[in-house]
Amino acid sequence: MTMSAILNRDYPVIMGVCLLSAVVVLLANLVTDILYVIVNPAIEY
Numbered sequence: 001m002t003m004s005a006i007l008n009r010d011y012p013v014i015m016g017v018c019l020l021s022a023v024v025v026l027l028a029n030l031v032t033d034i035l036y037v038i039v040n041p042a043i044e045y
Contacts, residue, residue, distance in 0.1 A: 005013035
């Protein structure tokens with residue numbers, strides 16, 4: 001879908017894919033930080 005949007009210059013779809021990718025990366029980083037604190041209780045924020 002992303003490749004066809006790029007080839008067809010469908011900018012709203014491209015922006016949506018970029019936004020969704022950024023949100024997924026941010027959520028993955030947040031979950032990783034939370035799990036790291038749970039696994040290693042010596043870490044304090």
